[in-house]
Amino acid sequence: MSVRLRFAPSNTGFLHMGNARTALFNYLYTRHHKGTFILRIEDTDLERSKPEYTDAILEAMDWMGMEADEGPFFQTKRTDIYKEKVEELLASGNAYKCFATKEELEERRQKAMESGGDLSAASRIWRDRDDHPEGQPFVVRFKSPLEGDLTIDDMVQGEVTVSATELDDFIILRSDGTPTYNFTVVVDDILMEVTHIVRGDDHLNNAFRQLPVYLALGAKPPRFGHVALVAGLSKRKGSTSVPEYRALGYLREAVNNYLARLGWSHGDQEIFSMEELIEYFDFDHVGKSASQFDIKKFQWVNAEWMKRLEPAVLAERWLPFLAEAGLPAPSVDSPEFARLTEIAEALSGRAKTLVEMTEKGAFFFTDSVEYDEKAASKWLVQKYADAFDELHTRLSALEDWTTENIEAIYRDLVEKYELGLKHFAQPTRVCLTGSTSSPGVFETVALCGRERVLERLAAGVERMKAAE
Structure with a gap:
């Protein structure tokens, strides 16, 4: 059976480096096994989702060299499909309408907290009732199992087991008719025939909510791989998105190389081409613990790639940075490009980024220099x-x-x-x-x-x- 993996970002911001690593792991595993890489945009947050973020995500993935075989698919265009599946679950008895108000639910949760009772039971007020009031707003809840254990053989975390008593009857359709995340992703993954789901370990708890939904819809659950998050990535500490690092003069080869090494290893090798990453990548050597984002190590990897690129390729990548600095940026087919290639080769071992190379090489192009x-x-x-x-x-x-x-x-x-x-x-x-x-x-x-x-x-x- 051919593997089918998906990367499903929300278009509520630029492609964060942590999400870019998730995309890369999905892409590398897919290409390693000669499978299908699917791109799905989860754009159901209507207030925060923006077309410009979609464009930025697509551009960043294209720049990194991760081309999707299918998609992009947009969840907002699939609402009718989700509603059909909600009706299917209602008809099969795996979901029910809940008419409880927020106040009622909060009161029950508060009482459960005070008595040390089961908090999840507060969500089940209408689980076995059919005395539905006419004309009243309602949500649709999924009937989670009440007993037994749920086990996931995770490709990264190993075997993980959760008691069914920890699950609540979560909402799958809101009172305004919009479906929820934990339901839509399952429907999409079933219909898109996704075989493996690779995502951050902050979604591990969601997997146990989603597992019974697959079974209720008559589908075989995919293999899961929950990757530990990357520590040290925050706007407070500097740039966090792929476009930002691209603008700072980092090469796509270095971005892919460094992100792949955050949590994955292949012996003592540090520098990998995309072809090598595809050849070697598998989840046998992805660690369970969080990786630390180290800007100095990232700069070192980028500096190594600046030395490894063909001088003409490096010179071409340098052009937009020269132009932005107001320095001559000759076209690739012009006679002046040969000199630029020689300059790029001379500077390649003396700068960690293309921005730094611009600063250090400006004297080659300016009319005068200022003495230190x-x-x-x-x-x-x-x-x-x-x-x-x-x-x-x-x-x-x-x-x-x-x-x-x-x-x-x-x-x-x-x-x-x-x-x-x-x-x-x-x-x-x-x-x-x-x-x-x-x-x-x-x-x-x-x-x-x-x-x-x-x-x-x-x-x-x-x-x-x-x-x-």
């Missing part, structure tokens, strides 16, 4: 003026502007002036970048371009001559 005064005071000093005057002259005369030829000039001057290479490299970096941090100095000079280098070196020499 501490660095300038240390390196743009008089004792280097003559050597850099000659460096400027030699570079001005250089016909073939290559890294190799530039290095040869530097090596020659290092020997002539009997200075260590850093005494040429660091002042050069300050002149070109404003600081002492850059890729290799010869590569940096080559990529900055003749005109920009000569202009900045000339300014640096003037600063050196004027220094006391």
Whole structure:
């Protein structure tokens, strides 16, 4: 039997990183077993559900590379189906109309609390009554079992058992005619032939409410897998959604890689391509305990992926960040893109995100740089003026502007002036970048371009001559 899994987010916000991990686990398990990945939007919260959130969820999933085989399906378009199933349960005696008011229910719960009685019994006032008052509002409740145990062989949590006495007769249809979550998801999962349900362990209690509904509707319950939640994800601690991390310059490969490793492992391996994740993923190595979101580890994974991407691919991913910063962003098919690719390759090992790479690489594109005064005071000093005057002259005369030829000039001057290479490299970096941090100095000079280098070196020499 082919596996069929679904990801069913509510469109009441952007795709949270915790939900993105749930989606990824569903997707990886489906692809590993060559099954069907279904997307369902649970949009029954009419006040908070918004089309723009739906679009954002779809865009985020597309960016992460999780394409649905079926859907998206929207629950608001399936209301008639749910009502049919409610009538089916009423007809079979597995559900009943409840005419109790909120006040009556609250009074019974209060008395049960005071006496130490069964709180769930308060919901069963109308369970075995047929003296229905005409014209009165009512809800429809599901008849939960009153005795015995319910057991789930969970793919993550193992065997979990709950006594039927812990269940209440929960509402499946509200008095305004709208169905409830614990009912609609069961109906949808049956009709969509879902074989496995993978979700956060905050839904484990719901599973025991839902299990009898499957049986009452004549369906075989799916396999459940309740994954421990991710700790450390909160807006108070920073970004929490996939679009936010995308805007901060994180790569999709790193997002997928890091999220997959939150709770799952494959030996000691840390870096995984999507193809490797699909090949290796299964629930045998998903832990029961919560994982801790670690931004430093996430940054490390992203930095690793920046080094692993092909330079041209990294350069293309970099374009929107350059454009947003007001820096040149040449099209992929333009002659200038080749230089951008070289710059991206030079910076790939020196930045953790594309935003950081933009900040560190801005000097390659700007007309001027602002000196870090501490660095300038240390390196743009008089004792280097003559050597850099000659460096400027030699570079001005250089016909073939290559890294190799530039290095040869530097090596020659290092020997002539009997200075260590850093005494040429660091002042050069300050002149070109404003600081002492850059890729290799010869590569940096080559990529900055003749005109920009000569202009900045000339300014640096003037600063050196004027220094006391």
